[in-house]
Amino acid sequence: MIALESLAVGLGGRTFVRDIDARIAAGEFLAVLGPNGVGKTTLLRTICGIVPARAGHVELDGMALRSLAPAARARAIAFVTSDDAMIETLRVHDVVAIGRYPHHPWWEWNENLSDDAAIERALEAVALRDAEQRPFTTLSSGERQRVWIAMGLAQETPVLLLDEPTSHLDVRVAHEILALLRRLASRGRTVVCVLHDLNDAAAYADRLMLLGRERMLACDVPDRVLTPSLIERAYGITVARVETPAGPRVFAHVPK
């Protein structure tokens, strides 16, 4: 269980969003939505403890996150970001193996059997077993995205935070990744994921957190968040809502 209490997040001298109160249960899939620049990425970085909270605090199973040492924190929460990195001559296996860092004391350099198994499971989950020995630089942007996700999965944490995990992915792979995250949540992992596609979020997440300028506008089930009035408040656009057997979907009005 993650508890966000009166949380304010920001970077440098700027606070992006304040007064966030939310509880995210084990096994829940929460999608974080909102326009560019409202602090979605910074919120995830604050939840995983790599950016300090401006106010309020984050609790993990009743313990203040800031009381945990970096390695202990990384055994509890994994953070997947899609920012690219120059990693010439690292193979896919090497990159995914970095996710095992918090499971090793400093003197233990070699991978052990449980590392091998975790790396294998992570690569299997993102369908990259065949690419294990390929240099990272030879991968497409979609494959690189899957490697970053595999690195997060290899951490084998109860909580998984993902910043736009479907960017760069084609529609089929994007849905495969979201279905994977859904399965992970069904097996008890807490998944918190920044997404831009409102309908993907509604299709896969249990709840949606909608951020607007400086405040959280809603954190509820898709039916109560994907309303034209809330979407207009967050994004400044008008949308039409359509009820489907799978739940509500929204479509932006495009001026002709």
Add this chain to the structure above:
Amino acid sequence: MVSLRFVLLVSMALLALFGSLLAGGSAIAPADIASALLHPHQTSDIATIVWQLRMPRVVIAAVVGAALAIGGALLQGMLRNPLVDPYLTGVSAGAAAAIALAILAGVAAPALPALGFVAGLLTAVLVAALARRGSGVDPNRLILAGISISALFSAVVAFAIARSNSLDAAQSILAWLAGSLAGRGWNDLLFALPYLGAGTLLALLAAPALDALRVGDIRARAVGVDVDRAQWLILASTSLLAAASVALAGMIGFIGLIVPHVARRLVGSSARFLLPVCALLGAALCALADAIARSIVAPSELPIGVLLAFIGVPAFLYLYLRQERPA
């Protein structure tokens, strides 16, 4: 596969070190060298030449080569920049400036290595202070500070050469800048050993974080790396290794920049393979280069730094470009 390559590299490095023992003013057969090595308490001339003249030099060359290559690999990994070498810490420029001014002031030659070591470390502290941001190191600031301070101290060296009244003083400065192991013995190694040991220990402490640092600070923090601590460890380790190397052999370029590239081509970037292979390649290359430097125009010597640049750079470019070419 990697372990087979590792065994081959260890064998080649040992062979290179043994080969380096063959080079020198007196021709000694390999069997006699081997015999002297196996019986260190012999009192023959050959044993004296091997243990008191050649061995310290080969060991120092190997240690310097390994230290510079490890420092280069650490710094390149931390900064995610393949174009940096251990001298980015300002160690060599600071040491060079201090030694040039000391030669100009007539300081006795035996005091120069220690002076260079202290000045190099102080310069590294200055560069680190300029690169500091918050509780960590800003990679861009480090590069800027390293290049700027090095340029400033290079100007001091040029000034010292221009102001030197005697040709001897100017030649001493230039000889030191070109790098040399001439006249080095066990005592020099003993002086540098604590600092080399400390630098190696810090490198071992920082090494597990190196792979994570290569995929970006944010990801490194997310997997539990204390990035600030790792950066300071790497900077301290590289500065100690480079300062001890500079005190032992003057400025030896090329190794800290190029050996990590070659090592990555051989075993990839994973630190647990990269660092030992860098140490082996650096040691073998520096020992061989020193052997060639002292035998190619015997009885005089070529500066090892110059030799490494003349032979090593074209060889590296050939290998690198050949591998880059599509099949």
